[in-house]
Amino acid sequence: EAGVVQSPRYKIIEKKQPVAFWCNPISGHNTLYWYRQNLGQGPELLIRYENEEAVDDSQLPKDRFSAERLKGVDSTLKIQPAELGDSAVYLCASSPGDRAAEAFFGQGTRLTVV
Amino acid sequence: RKEVEQDPGPFNVPEGATVAFNCTYSNSASQSFFWYRQDCRKEPKLLMSVYSSGNEDGRFTAQLNRASQYISLLIRDSKLSDSATYLCVVNQGGKLIFGQGTELSVKP
Numbered sequence: 001e002a003g004v005v006q007s008p009r010y011k012i013i014e015k016k017q018p019v020a021f022w023c024n025p026i027s028g029h030n031t032l033y034w035y036r037q038n039l040g041q042g043p044e045l046l047i048r049y050e051n052e053e054a055v056d057d058s059q060l061p062k063d064r065f066s067a068e069r070l071k072g073v074d075s076t077l078k079i080q081p082a083e084l085g086d087s088a089v090y091l092c093a094s095s096p097g098d099r100a101a102e103a104f105f106g107q108g109t110r111l112t113v114v
Numbered sequence: 115r116k117e118v119e120q121d122p123g124p125f126n127v128p129e130g131a132t133v134a135f136n137c138t139y140s141n142s143a144s145q146s147f148f149w150y151r152q153d154c155r156k157e158p159k160l161l162m163s164v165y166s167s168g169n170e171d172g173r174f175t176a177q178l179n180r181a182s183q184y185i186s187l188l189i190r191d192s193k194l195s196d197s198a199t200y201l202c203v204v205n206q207g208g209k210l211i212f213g214q215g216t217e218l219s220v221k222p
Contacts, residue, residue, distance in 0.1 A: 031208065040122070042201050042212035043158065056209055091157060093210075102148065103210055105157035 002026070004106035006092050012112045018080035021109045025073070025094030032069055033103060034077050035091040043091055049075065050097065082113045115140060120202050120213035128221055131192045135216045137185045137202030146205040147178055149187050151198045152215065158201055161187075192220045 005024040013019050025032050030051050035043035046065065048056040051072035060067065064083070069075040079086055089110050093103040120137045127133050139147075147164040162169065164176040164185050175188040185202055197220045202213040 033210065035212075040214075042118075042120075042214045045209060045211070048209060050208070102160040102163070105159070107157050 004092055004094050004104050006090075006106035006109055008109055009107060010110045010112075012114060013082055015084055015113050016081040018078065019082050019111065020076055020078045021090050021092075021111075023075045023077070023092030023106060025075070025092070026104055028096065029094035029104075030072070030097035031095040031103075032075050033091075033093040033095070034067060034075070035093065037089045037091055037108070046077070046090075079111075082111075084113050087111055087113045116214070117141060117206075117211050118202055118204050118213035120216050122214050122216060124217040124219050126219045126221060127192055129192060129194060131220075132188065132190050133192055133218065134189075135187045135200055135202075135218075137187075137213050139183050139185070139202075139204045139211075141204070141206055142180075142183060144183075144204045144206050147185050148203040148205070148210075149174075149176060149185075150201040150203055150212075152201055153198045158212075161200070189218075192218075194220050194222065196220050 007022050032049040034046040037043045047060045047067050049069045067077045089108040091108045093105045095103040118139050149161040150158040151161045152158040162171050164178045168177045173190045177186045199215040199217050201215045204211045
């Protein structure tokens with residue numbers, strides 16, 4: 001069975017440009033997470049979906065970040081415009097929805113803003 | 115104060131050593147607990163869940179102390195392949211909160 005798939009793996013953009021990341025979770029997983037991880041830090045939650053509903057987006061910088069999960073499957077995270085401080089690894093994870101269940105992560109998208 | 119706190123290390127230990135990591139969490143309503151492992155430039159992967167009664171998986175033992183709000187991970191007979199960052203994770207109502215991670219380096 002395929003795991004969580006993210007694309008692209010790497011992205012280099014100039015500041016003020018837009019960028020989008022895509023995530024395909026494990027089939028049947030209701031919960032989808034987007035995390036951001038800076039070097040030497042643990043992942044920080046940006047947004048969590050239960051099916052197509054964003055149930056926790058309190059840490060999403062809404063002035064420049066947006067996300068969607070159409071039909072409760074794939075998800076897209078967008079940044080517009082990007083800033084230098086957005087350089088990080090963006091990780092998508094999915095979970096069956098049982099609160100004791102583990103989350104499975106994709107390989108992440110490494111974003112560099114120059 | 116961070117919701118989940120860990121000593122970032124690094125912990126440098128020789129092969130065969132026993133090493134222990136601790137983690138504290140601030141929200142007493144946290145429901146479930148995990149240790150994840152993250153290799154350099156890779157994604158985090160579940161190492162083990164942590165149960166109230168404590169649990170063991172081979173050389174790894176996890177403990178939870180709800181009264182003191184801390185979680186521990188013990189690794190016995192360390193292998194070179196154990197070198198990685200170990201992330202303490204707390205589930206609060208479906209939200210997974212990660213600690214900073216503790217870096218372990220096992221030397222020959």
